Amino acid sequence: MTWLVTGGAGYIGAHIVRALADAGIPPVVLDDLSSGRRGFVPDDVPFVEASILDRDAVEQTLREHDCAGVIHVAGFKYAGVSVRRPLHTYAQNVEGTRVVLEAMEAAGVANLVFSSSAAVYGTPSVPLVTEDLPKNPTSPYGESKLIGEWLIRDQAVATAESEHPLRHTSLRYFNVVGSGDPSVYDVSPHNLFPIVFEKLIAGETPTINGDDYATEDGTNVRDYVHVADIAAAHVVAAQLLAAGEPIEAAYNLGSQNGLSVKQIMDAMARVTGIDFTPAIGPRRPGDPDRIVATGDLAARDLDWANRYTVDDMVRTGWEARQGV
Structure with missing residues (x-):
C-alpha cells in the first residue's frame, strides 16, 4: 500500500515520509x-x-509504484512572498493541484490527503478558529490553498459514480515547528523559528514585531504545532481513506491555546542557553492580536494531540539546526 508524497523532500513532507514508513x-x-x-x-x-x-x-x-493514495504537500508556501509573486503561487498551488488530480484519475488512484493551510481563513474576527468559519484569505497563498480545496471537492463530485471515486480530506494548520528527526530541519527564511535560530547563531538579537497587542503579554498569539504531530495526523488520515472509513472534508490541526511570540523567545533563551533580550520593532501591518485554531474534530478522528511542550519544540528544532 505505497503512498506518494509530493514535496516529500521538504521540511514537512520529509517528516510525513518517515511517519508513513514507521507505520508500515x-x-x-x-x-x-x-x-x-x-x-x-x-x-x-x-x-x-x-x-x-x-x-x-x-x-x-x-x-510504477502501484500507489494507493497521494499525500499532496508540494507547493509554494510563502504567504508574504505570494503577494509579490501571485502568478508563480497560482501555477504551483492551483495548477499543480489540478495536474495531480488529473494524474490520479488517469492512474486510477482515488485517495488524497491535501496539505492545506489555516491561511484560508485570512484574518478571522474570532480568536478561536473552527472548520466552519467563513473563508476569507488575504494573500494569494491562502487563496491558492482554498482553490485547491475547491478543485478537490469538485473532482470528488465529478468522480462519485466512477470506478474510482475520489476520497479526500484537507488538513489546515498554521505554524509548524520543531523536528522529529535530527537530520531534518526547517530551512524557510520566512518562519519564526529558523529566523531566530539564525540570529542566535550569528550572535545577533532577534526582534519582536510589536509588543502592544491586546494579549496577555502584549505580543501576538499564534498556533505553533510540532512537525511530528502534523506528520502523524497525515498518516492517520491516509489510513482512514485507504480503509474506506468515514472522514471529514477538512480538519484544523490547531493547538487550542496558542503561544505568544514572547513565550517563544523566552523558550529560545531557556533552551539554547543563549541569554538575550529581544529587540522590539514596529508592528507589521495587518497582524491580528490572536489567531488560534481548535483541533477538536482532528482529535476525534485523527488521533490529533499536541504532544510537545514549547521547550520540546525549541529543543528539537535547535538540535536539528545545530547538526547541520
Missing part, C-alpha cells in the same frame, strides 16, 4: 527540489525528481 506504509517521494533537499529523503525511499506540473511524471510514478 511504504512511501515514494516526488519533488523538484526547488525548496526541498535530497538529503532529507531516506536512502531506502524511492525518489523521483520532478515537478508536480509534469503530469506524465506524476502519473508514471503513481503507476
Whole structure:
C-alpha cells in the first residue's frame, strides 16, 4: 500500500515520509527540489525528481509504484512572498493541484490527503478558529490553498459514480515547528523559528514585531504545532481513506491555546542557553492580536494531540539546526 508524497523532500513532507514508513506504509517521494533537499529523503525511499506540473511524471510514478493514495504537500508556501509573486503561487498551488488530480484519475488512484493551510481563513474576527468559519484569505497563498480545496471537492463530485471515486480530506494548520528527526530541519527564511535560530547563531538579537497587542503579554498569539504531530495526523488520515472509513472534508490541526511570540523567545533563551533580550520593532501591518485554531474534530478522528511542550519544540528544532 505505497503512498506518494509530493514535496516529500521538504521540511514537512520529509517528516510525513518517515511517519508513513514507521507505520508500515511504504512511501515514494516526488519533488523538484526547488525548496526541498535530497538529503532529507531516506536512502531506502524511492525518489523521483520532478515537478508536480509534469503530469506524465506524476502519473508514471503513481503507476510504477502501484500507489494507493497521494499525500499532496508540494507547493509554494510563502504567504508574504505570494503577494509579490501571485502568478508563480497560482501555477504551483492551483495548477499543480489540478495536474495531480488529473494524474490520479488517469492512474486510477482515488485517495488524497491535501496539505492545506489555516491561511484560508485570512484574518478571522474570532480568536478561536473552527472548520466552519467563513473563508476569507488575504494573500494569494491562502487563496491558492482554498482553490485547491475547491478543485478537490469538485473532482470528488465529478468522480462519485466512477470506478474510482475520489476520497479526500484537507488538513489546515498554521505554524509548524520543531523536528522529529535530527537530520531534518526547517530551512524557510520566512518562519519564526529558523529566523531566530539564525540570529542566535550569528550572535545577533532577534526582534519582536510589536509588543502592544491586546494579549496577555502584549505580543501576538499564534498556533505553533510540532512537525511530528502534523506528520502523524497525515498518516492517520491516509489510513482512514485507504480503509474506506468515514472522514471529514477538512480538519484544523490547531493547538487550542496558542503561544505568544514572547513565550517563544523566552523558550529560545531557556533552551539554547543563549541569554538575550529581544529587540522590539514596529508592528507589521495587518497582524491580528490572536489567531488560534481548535483541533477538536482532528482529535476525534485523527488521533490529533499536541504532544510537545514549547521547550520540546525549541529543543528539537535547535538540535536539528545545530547538526547541520
